[in-house]
Amino acid sequence: MYRGNHLITMPNYPTHLIACHECDLLQREIDLPLGGEAHCPRCGAMLYRSSPGTLDNTLAFALAAALLLVIANAYPILGIDIQGNTNATHLFGAVRYLWNHEMHLLSVLVGVTTMIIPALEIAMMLYLLLPLRLSIVPAGTPFILRTLHSIKPWGMIEVFMLGILVSLVKLKDDAAIIPGVALWSFGGLTLMLAAVASSFNPRDVWHKIGTESGREQQHE
Amino acid sequence: MSNLWITAAEQGLCSCHVCGLLSKSHQANLSGFCPRCGNRLHLRKNDSVVRCWAFLISAYILYIPANLLTIMETGSLFKHRKDTIMSGVVHLWKTGFEGIAAIVFIASIMVPLFKLIVLTLLLVSVQRRSMWLIRQRTWLYRVVELVGRWSMLDIYVVTILAAVVQIQSLATVTAGPGAIAFGAVVVLTMFSALYFDPRLIWDPLQKKRTT
Ligand SMILES: [Zn+2]
Numbered sequence: 001m002y003r004g005n006h007l008i009t010m011p012n013y014p015t016h017l018i019a020c021h022e023c024d025l026l027q028r029e030i031d032l033p034l035g036g037e038a039h040c041p042r043c044g045a046m047l048y049r050s051s052p053g054t055l056d057n058t059l060a061f062a063l064a065a066a067l068l069l070v071i072a073n074a075y076p077i078l079g080i081d082i083q084g085n086t087n088a089t090h091l092f093g094a095v096r097y098l099w100n101h102e103m104h105l106l107s108v109l110v111g112v113t114t115m116i117i118p119a120l121e122i123a124m125m126l127y128l129l130l131p132l133r134l135s136i137v138p139a140g141t142p143f144i145l146r147t148l149h150s151i152k153p154w155g156m157i158e159v160f161m162l163g164i165l166v167s168l169v170k171l172k173d174d175a176a177i178i179p180g181v182a183l184w185s186f187g188g189l190t191l192m193l194a195a196v197a198s199s200f201n202p203r204d205v206w207h208k209i210g211t212e213s214g215r216e217q218q219h220e
Numbered sequence: 221m222s223n224l225w226i227t228a229a230e231q232g233l234c235s236c237h238v239c240g241l242l243s244k245s246h247q248a249n250l251s252g253f254c255p256r257c258g259n260r261l262h263l264r265k266n267d268s269v270v271r272c273w274a275f276l277i278s279a280y281i282l283y284i285p286a287n288l289l290t291i292m293e294t295g296s297l298f299k300h301r302k303d304t305i306m307s308g309v310v311h312l313w314k315t316g317f318e319g320i321a322a323i324v325f326i327a328s329i330m331v332p333l334f335k336l337i338v339l340t341l342l343l344v345s346v347q348r349r350s351m352w353l354i355r356q357r358t359w360l361y362r363v364v365e366l367v368g369r370w371s372m373l374d375i376y377v378v379t380i381l382a383a384v385v386q387i388q389s390l391a392t393v394t395a396g397p398g399a400i401a402f403g404a405v406v407v408l409t410m411f412s413a414l415y416f417d418p419r420l421i422w423d424p425l426q427k428k429r430t431t
Contacts, residue, residue: 017242019228019235022358023422026226026233042225043358043422048240078384085387094383101382103395109403110379113372142239142257149238153410156369162323163376169320170312170381174296174391206239209256 020045051201055133058199062125065192068185069122073115076180077164080171088180091115117155118193124148125196128205137208145202161190227426229419234263265417269343275412276339282404283336290396292378297390304398305329305374327373328402335371335409338364342416349424361418368413371406375399 016029022045032038032050040047072091079088089097091114098107124144131138138144164186171177228235233242236254243255254261290302303311305328312321338360345357378395385393 017233018240019233019242021235021237021240022361022418024227024229024235024419025422026228026231043355043418045358045362077380080384080387082387082390085390087384087386089380089383094379097383097386098379098395101394103400105400106375106379106395106403109407110375114376146238146257146259153369153414156372159369159372160376162327162370163373163380166320166324166373166377167380167384169317170377171385173315175385203240206241206256 018047020047048203049201051199051204054199055129058125058196059129059133061192061195061199062122062129065189065196066122066126068189068192069119072182072185072189075182075185077182077186078168078171078180079178080175081178082175086178088178091182113154113156114160117151118157118189120151121148121155121193122196125200129200132205132208137205141205141209145205149202155193157186157193158190161186225425227419227422229263229423230426234261236261237265264419264423265415268415268417268420269347271415272339272343272412275408275415276336276343279405279408279412280336282401282408283332286332286398286401286405289398289401291374291398291402292381293394293396294385295392295394302396305402308374324374324377327370331367331371332405332409335364335368335413339409339412339416342421346420351424354421354425357421358418361413361416361421364413368406368410371409372403375403375406 017026018029019026020040020043023040023043025040025042027040027047029048030038032048034050035052037049038047039045074090076088076090077094079086095107095111095115098104098110124147127138128141128144164183168177228242232244234244235242236257236259238259239254239257241254241256243261252260287305289304291305292303292308294301294303301311309321309325309329312318312324342357342361345352378393378399381393382395385391
């Protein structure tokens with residue numbers, strides 16, 4: 001952990017200045033060793049980090065996440081068997097069930113947080129990462145990064161995964177449980193999304209854009 | 221020592237909360253967009269306190285039906301029960317699922333209550349320009365942001381159970397109206413936390429020095 005370099009006198013390098021997003025303290029950006037984190041010296045907020053993962057890692061995690069997301073939505077999560085009567089559910093089936101039973105708000109809430117936002121997140125990551133892998137900054141990158149930033153709190157796959165586990169425990173005394181393929185896929189998806197989040201560093205992309213536009217200005 | 225801290229706002233600089241770029245705030249006030257990412261710039265989040273209160277008060281109102289109304293109805297050949305959030309936790313505990321009962325208790329009862337109390341405390345202290353335990357209040361804000369999403373747990377459990385336990389007369393589970401109110405409380409408190417600007421906690425320090 002590295003403490004941000006706080007400047008008492010006004011600095012000469014305005015471009016390397018940043019403000020803490022939690023307490024607005026003005027400080028100078030310092031270079032970090034791989035995997036290091038810069039923290040605000042006043043409030044302790046994590047300012048930025050240097051991610052140990054390479055673009056290849058992030059891309060691999062994102063591709064795996066995309067594959068798992070498709071499987072998780074295509075197969076049943078779990079089924080039950082009570083005296084020979086069976087029933088199983090897909091995630092979409094569960095969302096549709098709520099909708100058909102006059103629980104529209106709930107249905108939308110579950111559908112958005114477990115299907116739409118995670119799908120959008122992964123799609124946008126791939127749209128960004130694939131061209132970046134070829135050293136091309138794709139069109140609309142600022143828009144994509146901005147959207148990723150604002151939808152992030154609403155993707156809740158990991159909470160949903162815990163919900164599946166709690167449901168399994170609640171059911172296990174009353175019914176025989178038939179685990180579905182999606183059960184494992186959601187587990188994998190949770191891991192892959194965490195891996196993408198920890199290896200993807202939007203700051204690197206912003207810096208890339210910064211230099212790109214700087215170069216354009218030089219050419220003009 | 222704290223008297224030597226310089227904030228961006230004092231220097232007329234405004235940082236973009238999406239990409240982190242610092243811009244001159246007098247320019248930002250006119251055009252209002254970050255030159256790098258195009259996000260709307262604010263010295264402090266717009267009407268932060270008012271918006272937080274609006275979401276928080278709505279959350280308080282819905283918190284009552286969320287806890288009093290049925291969240292899940294379970295029916296089988298032999299028994300029929302209606303559970304509120306609390307009775308569901310108690311039932312889990314009594315039937316031998318202490319671990320799960322503890323998880324659900326934390327996610328569905330402790331976390332929402334914690335969020336309501338902390339957000340109220342933060343808003344009141346910011347409005348009074350309090351200098352009391354500034355670091356600790358910043359830390360509380362971080363915890364609220366971190367744990368808020370986990371309250372969705374019960375909503376997902378009800379969704380999964382309602383969809384899977386549908387075996388005609390043998391066993392059925394239905395989501396109750398409490399689930400809608402509870403989901404709304406989770407969403408409203410998340411919005412409230414998102415609109416809160418933690419820099420407001422620190423601002424009284426700077427103002428005191430200039431006067
Ligand atoms: Zn800080």
